[in-house]
Amino acid sequence: MPANVLYGQAGGVTAVINASAHGVIQGVRHHRDHFGRIYAAREGIIGALREDLVDLEREDAASLDALRHTPGGAFGACRYDLGPLESHKHQYERLMEVFAAHDIGYFFYNGGGGSMVTAEKVHVAAQQMGYPLTVMGIPKTIDNDLAGTDTSPGFGSAAKYVATSVREAALDVASMAESSTKVFIMEVMGRHAGWLAAAGGLAQGRPDDAPQIVLFAERAFHRRAFMDRVREIVERVGYCVVVASEGLRDADGQFLSVAESSHVEDWIQLGGVAPNLAEMVRRDLDLKVHWALPDYLQRAAAHIGSATDVEQAAAVGERAVELAVAGENGRMPVIRRESDEPYEWSVDSVDLARIADVETTVPEAFIREDGYHITEAARRYLAPLIRGEARPPFINGLPDYARLGMFPVERRLPPYELDEQVAPQKGGKPA
Amino acid sequence: MPANVLYGQAGGVTAVINASAHGVIQGVRHHRDHFGRIYAAREGIIGALREDLVDLEREDAASLDALRHTPGGAFGACRYDLGPLESHKHQYERLMEVFAAHDIGYFFYNGGGGSMVTAEKVHVAAQQMGYPLTVMGIPKTIDNDLAGTDTSPGFGSAAKYVATSVREAALDVASMAESSTKVFIMEVMGRHAGWLAAAGGLAQGRPDDAPQIVLFAERAFHRRAFMDRVREIVERVGYCVVVASEGLRDADGQFLSVAESSHVEDWIQLGGVAPNLAEMVRRDLDLKVHWALPDYLQRAAAHIGSATDVEQAAAVGERAVELAVAGENGRMPVIRRESDEPYEWSVDSVDLARIADVETTVPEAFIREDGYHITEAARRYLAPLIRGEARPPFINGLPDYARLGMFPVERRLPPYELDEQVAPQKGGKPA
Numbered sequence: 001m002p003a004n005v006l007y008g009q010a011g012g013v014t015a016v017i018n019a020s021a022h023g024v025i026q027g028v029r030h031h032r033d034h035f036g037r038i039y040a041a042r043e044g045i046i047g048a049l050r051e052d053l054v055d056l057e058r059e060d061a062a063s064l065d066a067l068r069h070t071p072g073g074a075f076g077a078c079r080y081d082l083g084p085l086e087s088h089k090h091q092y093e094r095l096m097e098v099f100a101a102h103d104i105g106y107f108f109y110n111g112g113g114g115s116m117v118t119a120e121k122v123h124v125a126a127q128q129m130g131y132p133l134t135v136m137g138i139p140k141t142i143d144n145d146l147a148g149t150d151t152s153p154g155f156g157s158a159a160k161y162v163a164t165s166v167r168e169a170a171l172d173v174a175s176m177a178e179s180s181t182k183v184f185i186m187e188v189m190g191r192h193a194g195w196l197a198a199a200g201g202l203a204q205g206r207p208d209d210a211p212q213i214v215l216f217a218e219r220a221f222h223r224r225a226f227m228d229r230v231r232e233i234v235e236r237v238g239y240c241v242v243v244a245s246e247g248l249r250d251a252d253g254q255f256l257s258v259a260e261s262s263h264v265e266d267w268i269q270l271g272g273v274a275p276n277l278a279e280m281v282r283r284d285l286d287l288k289v290h291w292a293l294p295d296y297l298q299r300a301a302a303h304i305g306s307a308t309d310v311e312q313a314a315a316v317g318e319r320a321v322e323l324a325v326a327g328e329n330g331r332m333p334v335i336r337r338e339s340d341e342p343y344e345w346s347v348d349s350v351d352l353a354r355i356a357d358v359e360t361t362v363p364e365a366f367i368r369e370d371g372y373h374i375t376e377a378a379r380r381y382l383a384p385l386i387r388g389e390a391r392p393p394f395i396n397g398l399p400d401y402a403r404l405g406m407f408p409v410e411r412r413l414p415p416y417e418l419d420e421q422v423a424p425q426k427g428g429k430p431a
Numbered sequence: 432m433p434a435n436v437l438y439g440q441a442g443g444v445t446a447v448i449n450a451s452a453h454g455v456i457q458g459v460r461h462h463r464d465h466f467g468r469i470y471a472a473r474e475g476i477i478g479a480l481r482e483d484l485v486d487l488e489r490e491d492a493a494s495l496d497a498l499r500h501t502p503g504g505a506f507g508a509c510r511y512d513l514g515p516l517e518s519h520k521h522q523y524e525r526l527m528e529v530f531a532a533h534d535i536g537y538f539f540y541n542g543g544g545g546s547m548v549t550a551e552k553v554h555v556a557a558q559q560m561g562y563p564l565t566v567m568g569i570p571k572t573i574d575n576d577l578a579g580t581d582t583s584p585g586f587g588s589a590a591k592y593v594a595t596s597v598r599e600a601a602l603d604v605a606s607m608a609e610s611s612t613k614v615f616i617m618e619v620m621g622r623h624a625g626w627l628a629a630a631g632g633l634a635q636g637r638p639d640d641a642p643q644i645v646l647f648a649e650r651a652f653h654r655r656a657f658m659d660r661v662r663e664i665v666e667r668v669g670y671c672v673v674v675a676s677e678g679l680r681d682a683d684g685q686f687l688s689v690a691e692s693s694h695v696e697d698w699i700q701l702g703g704v705a706p707n708l709a710e711m712v713r714r715d716l717d718l719k720v721h722w723a724l725p726d727y728l729q730r731a732a733a734h735i736g737s738a739t740d741v742e743q744a745a746a747v748g749e750r751a752v753e754l755a756v757a758g759e760n761g762r763m764p765v766i767r768r769e770s771d772e773p774y775e776w777s778v779d780s781v782d783l784a785r786i787a788d789v790e791t792t793v794p795e796a797f798i799r800e801d802g803y804h805i806t807e808a809a810r811r812y813l814a815p816l817i818r819g820e821a822r823p824p825f826i827n828g829l830p831d832y833a834r835l836g837m838f839p840v841e842r843r844l845p846p847y848e849l850d851e852q853v854a855p856q857k858g859g860k861p862a
Contacts, residue, residue, distance in 0.1 A: 013606050015599075043609045072602030078610040163829055168446075168731035171503030171832060175444050178474045179509040184727065203829065275706075295723035296615065300599035304734055306828065386828035397737065397817035398594055398634065401602060 003105020003132075004036040006053065009077040010044035010111035010118065014154025015161075015302040016313035017140045018067040018074045018402070020110050023317020024138070025056060025064055030318075031325050036103060039409055043076035044109070045118055049091065050416055051098045053409040066402035068314065069392040071302035074404055081114065082121050083419070085128065092125035094416055099126075099133060101412040106134045108320055112141035112152070113357050116332060120352040123330040136320040137332030137352050140313070142299045144195035147358035148350040149334035151385055153316060154299070156309030159199030160386035161294075161301040162188050162243070167203035169292065170210030170241045177239035183230060183281050184241045185291040186211075187274035189298060191247040193361040194218050196298070200243030201374035202382055210241035212373075215277075217247035218362050219371040221256055227284045229372065234287060244273050303399050307388025312345070319347045343384030434536020434563075435467040437484070440508040441475035441542035441549065445585025446592075446733040447744035448571045449498040449505050449833070451541050454748020455569070456487060456495055461749075462756050467534060470840055474507035475540070476549055480522065481847055482529045484840040497833035499745065500823040502733035505835055512545065513552050514850070516559065523556035525847055530557075530564060532843040537565045537755055541748070543572035543583070547763060547787040554761040554783060567751040568763030568783050571744070573730045575626035578789035579781040580765035582816055584747060585730070587740030590630030591817035592725075592732040593619050593674070598634035600723065601641030601672045608670035614661060614712050615672045616722040617642075618705035620729060622678040624792040625649050627729070631674030632805035633813055641672035643804075646708075648678035649793050650802040652687055658715045660803060665718060675704050734830050738819025743776070750778045774815030 007024050009017055021040070028038045038056045041047030054075065056064065067074055082091050099107070109119040119137045126133035139146050144155035166186055173184045188196040194216030201214045212233045215221060233240040248256045257272040274291035281289045312335050319333035331349045338344035366378035374382070392399040438455050440448055452471070459469045469487045472478030485506065487495065498505055513522050530538070540550040550568045557564035570577050575586035597617055604615045619627040625647030632645045643664045646652060664671040679687045688703040705722035712720045743766050750764035762780045769775035797809035805813070823830040 009606070013603050046610065070602065071599050072604075073606035075606075076609055077606050079607070080610050160828055164734050165728050165732070167829060167832070168502050168733060169727040171501065172444050172727045172731040173503075175440070175504035175506075175508050176510070178507055179477065179511050186728075272706075275703075290726055291724075292726035292728050293722075293724045294728060295721055296600040296603045297596050297617075297723050297725060300603040301596070302599060303595050383827055388828065389822075389825055391820075394820055396814055397591055397739075397819065398598060401598070 002034055002036045004103045005038040005106040005108065006041055006048065006099070006104045007038065007108045008041040008044040008048060008110065009073040009075050010109060010115035011077060011079065011141065012112070012299065013073040013077045014140050014142050014299055015071040015157040015305050016153050016310050017077070017110055018070045018072070019310045019313035020138050020140060020153060020317035021074060022064065022067040023314035024108050024321055026314070027318040027321025031321065034325050035106065039102065040075040044078040044080065044111070044115070045082065046078045046080050046418065047076070048098055049094055049418060051101070051411050051413050053102065054406045055409050058407040059404055063402050063404050068310065069302055069305070069390065070402040071300040074402060082118055085121065085125050088419070091419070092122070092129065095122060096126065096129055096131045097413060099131065102409065105132060106324055108136050108138055110138040110140055112143070113146055113355070113359060116352055116356040120330065120356045123352060134324045134329045135352070136324055138316050138320050139332055139334060142196065143190055143193055145193045145359040145361065146355060147360050148332070148355040150337040150345065151312070151335050153309060153313035155195060156306035156312070156385040157301065158189070158196055158298050159382065160306040161298050161304050162196050162200045163202040163386060164304055165294065166200045166211050166241065166243055170203065173239050173241060174210070180288060181290045182234050182239050182287045183289045184239070185274045185277050185289065186243050187246055187291065187293045188243060190217050190245045192217055192359055194245040194247070195362055197243050197245040198362055198366060198374050198378055199382055199386070202379065202386065208237050211243045212237065212240050213242040214373050215242060215244040215248050216362055216367055216371070217245035217249070218367065220251040221248050222251060223280060223284070227281070230281060231285055242277065244277060246273050248273050302390070302392055305390035306386045307390040308385055310390040315347050319349070323349055340380045340384065343387070433465055433467045435534045436469040436537040436539065437472055437479065437530070437535045438469065438506070438539045439472040439475040439479060439541065440504040440506050441540060441546035442508060442510065442572065443543070443730065444504040444508045445571050445573050445730055446502040446588040446736050447584050447741050448508070448541055449501045449503070450741045450744035451569050451571060451584060451748035452505060453495065453498040454745035455539050455752055457745070458749040458752025462752065465756050466537065470533065471506040475509040475511065475542070475546070476513065477509045477511050477849065478507065479529055480525055480849060482532070482842050482844050484533065486838045486840050489838040490835055494833050494835050499741065500733055500736070500821065501833040502731040505833060513549055516552065516556050519850070522850070523553070523560065526553060527557065527560055527562045528844060530562060533840065536563060539567050539569055539751055541569040541571055543574070544577055544786065544788050544790060547783055551761065551783040551787045565755045565760045566783070567755055569747050569751050570763055570765060573627065574621055574624055576624045576790040576792065577786060578791050579763070579786040581768040581776065582743070582766050584740060584744035586626060587737035587743070587816040588732065588821070589620070589627055589729050590813065591737040592729050592735050593627050593631045594633040594817060595735055596725065597631045597642050597672065597674055601634065604670050604672060605641070611719060612721045613665050613670050613718045614720045615670070616675060616705045616708050616720065617673070618675050618677055618722065618724045621648050621676045623648055623790055625676040625678070626793055628674050628676040629793050629797060629805050629809055630813055630817070633810065633817065639668050642674045643668065643671050644673040645804050646673060646675040646679050647793055647798055647802070648676035648680070649798065651682040652679050653682060654711060654715070658712070661712060662716055673708065675708060677704050679704050733821070733823055736821035737817045738821040739816055741821040746778050750780070754780055771811045771815065774818065
């Protein structure tokens with residue numbers, strides 16, 4: 001009897017990670033003879049450790065198909081790292097016990113750079129421990145910082161949300177600038193890479209259109225130069241729209257979100273570049289400012305999903321299955337760009353070991369020389385990624401997202417306590 | 432020769448105020464024999480005072496039609512009040528001079544409660560000064576606080592954005608709560624009325640779905656009771672999503688945005704209920720919290736516009752013209768609800784004097800007895816307003832919004848200096 005499949009999600013979720021899940025499910029269906037049942041681990045590797053699995057075979061087809069347009073991680077996505085095999089062998093022994101108890105022969109792990117470290121660890125551990133396991137990584141991250149791939153599924157949809165939102169809010173600001181707000185600052189995700197800020201730059205159709213300024217995590221923030229620029233733009237255009245990376249830092253490498261708000265306890269944890277920049281603009285230029293911080297809205301906005309992104313997310317999920325069928329192991333499908341215009345892409349794959357925990361940032365060639373906007377090269381790269389409108393069905397004016405039955409797989413092992421040092425808090429005060 | 436028409440926009444703009452402009456333009460086209468040319472005042476009453484007019488007859492039809500799906504105020508919208516006629520007669524004399532110089536016989540003013548005060552003042556002044564002028568108000572506000580109408584154009588689209596965004600972000604939070612964020616707070620507009628917070632409540636499909644808590648501007652915030660509720664929900668459901676009105680106040684009537692952040696100069700101006708609530712949750716419950724503050728994004732999101740809202744916005748614009756043709760004066764078209772389900776509505780009208788500067792809040796019957804959610808009556812009222820998806824055309828992955836030529840009407844009068852006390856700042860330091 002063919003071995004069963006276990007699928008898991010990890011790390012910050014996206015608008016399209018469930019489309020990858022759907023791709024895996026479709027792939028398994030196309031090779032019914034090759035696989036047994038398909039299960040999902042709840043909360044990724046945590047569910048695998050806890051033997052907390054759900055049986056996807058029992059879900060109805062319509063619910064599973066709805067995954068293709070449903071944001072978030074339908075099976076729960078953890079932030080949880082496995083320890084090194086040498087010092088944390090018990091974790092891997094437990095995993096192999098769970099896999100063995102449920103005849104798991106295939107483990108598909110859908111996540112970002114950190115999660116690929118986990119996938120690679122499981123891959124290596126299974127080999128060393130002699131457990132027959134095929135491990136495949138499936139890429140996702142809105143940060144677009146995964147190595148080895150032209151883009152990361154999840155980024156295109158977040159980028160489309162950011163560019164659309166900036167364009168829309170700018171129309172609002174432009175119409176009222178004469179007697180109200182003159183500067184608008186939108187903070188976007190990207191702690192170490194300014195990819196989403198760069199995407200905001202796409203909203204600028206003509207010179208002087210908003211956003212007039214893009215602040216990259218890759219460039220040091222110089223308050224005075226920034227203020228001079230804002231003042232000049234407000235005087236000339238009437239208003240100024242700024243898109244800022246949450247990871248913006250000053251010349252000393254200090255995060256902007258810390259610099260001005262260290263008096264507000266813990267604020268750094270939650271972002272705050274936009275309110276800080278706003279406060280500086282008010283102090284230095286005495287202009288009326290508004291700011292927005294969409295936070296999770298930008299990575300969950302399937303209602304304005306990029307069709308290209310959804311298609312790629314599903315494609316890497318399907319390809320992971322095909323690679324497994326072809327007998328490959330320890331690999332991750334990636335997007336390869338064939339041409340910018342017309343946009344053509346294919347799916348390739350790389351070794352997990354090669355991409356795990358490597359981050360890519362916005363290259364020099366994509367940042368305008370003065371550091372305050374994107375280049376034409378950046379536009380050529382970014383534009384195709386947000387193309388096409390992937391829309392969920394709406395019922396009564398609201399998007400209708402998947403509701404799975406989440407049928408538990410019967411446990412066959414004793415309960416397992418997660419290691420304390422990395423145990424997630426269950427609500428209330430943590431230990 | 433028939434008199435010319437002047438259209439103006441005022442107050443906080445919306446995703447559909449331009450659809451009302453389009454309705455006015457369509458109405459005038461349908462009665463070509465009754466009207467001369469149609470002009471728009473730039474920045475509303477400011478443009479009327481400054482003789483800063485644009486000629487809509489010179490725009491091409493496609494650009495004007497694109498107004499129907501373009502957010503923001505295409506002609507500029509001011510926050511500018513006229514003084515009382517007794518003490519500021521010069522303002523009204525100037526207005527009548529401008530109107531006379533351009534044969535303006537019809538003034539359509541598109542705005543909220545405050546702007547209707549302006550419209551009514553112009554109406555009364557024209558009558559007292561013997562200038563033959565038909566004045567019509569056209570309602571708009573995302574706050575839904577206008578009197579005399581079942582709903583205000585602009586609210587439905589903002590409501591759809593808020594409910595959609597909450598539903599989406601909640602899927603993100605739900606999927607990661609086990610090992611990451613457990614509480615998510617989204618701040619929505621509404622300084623004096625909790626209508627948009629109430630709209631967020633629509634995202635809850637089943638009991639225990641997000642948002643689990645709605646905080647209304649109409650209810651005093653009690654920290655301890657709120658924290659008890661958040662803790663209970665996190666323990667039972669695993670996470671808690673809160674939608675909070677920016678106008679939330681404590682039992683002493685103090686704005687939450689002030690209470691915790693008075694040490695950050697001017698912060699109150701920019702909102703900050705969400706970060707403050709987040710800080711309190713962290714301190715009191717020691718839970719990981721995220722928050723979002725979409726600010727202008729929520730009132731400019733034409734990409735997720737409500738079809739019902741767009742239709743009503745256009746209808747009140749067209750009706751204003753028809754009322755003028757019928758010889759009425761000093762009135763504002765309003766939406767009348769005929770039935771909830773199926774949703775049926777008609778356009779009625781009220782005297783400007785009756786609705787100017789009157790605000791409506793969320794009624795008792797719409798707020799659950801415990802104060803933390805909406806009732807079934809609220810759902811019956813709100814649900815039809817967000818129904819239908821009004822989508823702009825997309826080009827290269829981004830919404831394609833109207834770009835007007837904004838052809839200036841030749842000036843015939845000497846320049847006019849706006850009164851200093853209410854003069855808008857032009858950038859840089861104000862006087």
